[in-house]
Structures are given as structure tokens and as C-alpha cells.
Amino acid sequence: MNTMKVINVTKPFELSINDIPNYEIEKDDDVIIKVQYGGICGSDIGIYTGANSLAKYPIIIGHEFVGRVEKVGQAVKHVKVGDFVVSDIVNSCGHCYACRTGHHNVCKNLNVTGVHVNGGFAEYAKVRSENVYFVDTDKISEKTACLIEPYAVGVEINTRADVKAGDKVVVFGSGPAGLAAMQVAVARGAEVLITDVFDERLALAREMGATNAINVKEHSLHEAVAAFTENEGAHVVIDAVCSPQSILDALDIVAPSGRFVVLGTGATPSEIPQVAFTKKGINVFGTRLNNKRFPEVIELFEQGKVTPEKMITHTCKFTDIEKAFDVIKNEKNTVCKVLLEW
Ligand SMILES: [Zn+2]
Ligand SMILES: [Zn+2]
Incomplete structure (x- = not known):
């Protein structure tokens, strides 16, 4: 069986890089992404240290990630295999009060990728197609695209x-x-x-x-x-x-x-x-996460109205995630966004 490496936080202060079986397409709207870059967020560290009161364990962390589409379910039409994409992380139910009134990011039954359901710090990520947005790498660099979620x-x-x-x-x-x-x-x-x-x-x-x-x-x-x-x-x-x-x-x-x-x-x-x-x-x-704001951010990036690339201060191999956490902890004055590279 083919396996892939994932960054798993089993409980506070216990992080391991495991091999798990590769994802398969199960639902028609599944998209499997071969991850290229991931951004480390304060909330990833919060999950690692137990300071994020919203986290569940064990979890494959990572909610800022980009990569190329590897496989799609048969209902997926807006992206195709090989496209460079970013994924939103808000998985809402669509029928609770918050969802009905258009506030998906605070859905009563919310699942957040990388917090409640397995995330993107892995060789592959599996997400739902409505969360996947195409990124034109002629206009937005692959690394910079990692900043779409925080923006x-x-x-x-x-x-x-x-x-x-x-x-x-x-x-x-x-x-x-x-x-x-x-x-x-x-x-x-x-x-x-x-x-x-x-x-x-x-x-x-x-x-x-x-x-x-x-x-x-x-x-x-x-x-x-x-x-x-x-x-x-x-x-x-x-x-x-x-x-x-x-x-x-x-x-x-x-x-x-x-x-x-x-x-x-x-x-x-x-x-x-x-x-x-x-x-x-x-x-x-x-305010929590974002409510379907990725298209607006992609436009801001493409038009050059913001300069996300200036935030990227470090890029590490994904296997060095614990070193990356140390850099964030110990070099607070000079570190801004640390990217993991696959
Ligand atoms: Zn974040
Ligand atoms: Zn809901």
C-alpha cells in the first residue's frame, strides 16, 4: 500500500511525523491536493502547546497550505488535476442558524481543516471542492499563495x-x-x-x-x-x-x-x-477564520494592493517543523511567517 508522511499532533507537546495510507477519492466532491507549501500559524503552535482551546486531538495540523490537484471526485468541475490551488478551511453544515444567515465561519457544527479535521501539513491533503480555489501562478507565486488564508x-x-x-x-x-x-x-x-x-x-x-x-x-x-x-x-x-x-x-x-x-x-x-x-x-x-473571503484576497494579491511576500522570513523542510517552532519561539523579533516546504 502507498503511504504518505503527515505531521500529527497526538496531544499537547507530542508531535510526530508518521506514515499513513494515501488518501483515496471517496465522495464526488473530494479534492486531493499534493501539498507544496504550508504556512505555520500561531494557532498551529497553540494546538501543539495546548493553548488553543478549540483544538481536538489527535490531528494532522496545518490550515495554510497550497499545492497541485492530484485527484478529483467526479462532481468536481472548477479545478482539474495539475491545477495549482489553495484551500479554504471552513467546513460548515449549511443548515444551522449561522449558516442560514450567511455566517459559515461560525457554523454551529463547524469543522476546521487542520484543527478538527485533518489538515495540510502532509504530503497530501483531502478537502471538499467548494473550498478549493484556483491560483494563477503567473500572477501569484506559489509561496505567496500560502498567505491567502491569513489574509x-x-x-x-x-x-x-x-x-x-x-x-x-x-x-x-x-x-x-x-x-x-x-x-x-x-x-x-x-x-x-x-x-x-x-x-x-x-x-x-x-x-x-x-x-x-x-x-x-x-x-x-x-x-x-x-x-x-x-x-x-x-x-x-x-x-x-x-x-x-x-x-x-x-x-x-x-x-x-x-x-x-x-x-x-x-x-x-x-x-x-x-x-x-x-x-x-x-x-x-x-471574529473567527473567514467567511468565503478567498476570492477577495486573490484579487487583492493579483492587483498588488497588499504585499504578503514581505511577511515570509523563513522556509524550512516540513520534516524540520519542530525546528521551525523553535525559530518562531526564540526569534520573535525577526521572525514573521515561516513556510514549510514539501
Ligand atoms: Zn491561521
Ligand atoms: Zn452550520
């Missing part, structure tokens, strides 16, 4: 908060999620102040188009936001730091009637007085 999260964030031209947006954190959200906001005509605690990451954020980038270890966030917004407060706050404290900081700097987007998946509570929401009439948006 889809960025589009979702901006869509949730209805970010538009003239908005003054504050993004906490200059990691991949913060940078993607920032670039999408800038592409929509907003001005963005982004924060971090590492100067190297802030330099990258500036290079990628942030209006302002401040080190909150050295400068007062409150004062920087006051100067940036002429004392109005932030029209939109996007929290990509996701700590118990960052929620409190966001509520502090958001403008009256402003919008606050929460991204964290941690389970550690924050102690928040109710008046923090009511006094300023704050609109809070929980």
Missing part, C-alpha cells in the same frame, strides 16, 4: 468592523495576523497605527504600509492613540495580541461609538467592568 482572516476582520476610507484604525500586534489586518485596512483607505514590542517587527509594519508604528514598551499607547486620532480615540481597534490585558487596553483607547474586533481563542478570562462597554456604546465584534 482572508484579515479581510474578515475588516469586513466585520466595516473598515473604510477615513477610518483611524489601531491594530495591536505586528505579527502575521496584525500585519494582514493592517494591510487590508490600508487597502480600503483607512489610516492604521500598529503596535508591537519589537522594533524589527515595527520596521516591517512600516515597510508594509502602516501609517504609524509604535513600540508600546517605550511609548504610551494612550498618548500615541490620542495624537493619531486628534484625541477622538480609535474608530476601530483590532486586537491581534489577544491577551487578558489587551482587551482592557482596547476598551480604553476606542472612540465613543467605535468598533472593537476580538480575535483571541484563549480561554483565560479578563476582568472587564460593564461600564467599559456601555459608557462609550462600543460595538464589539468577535
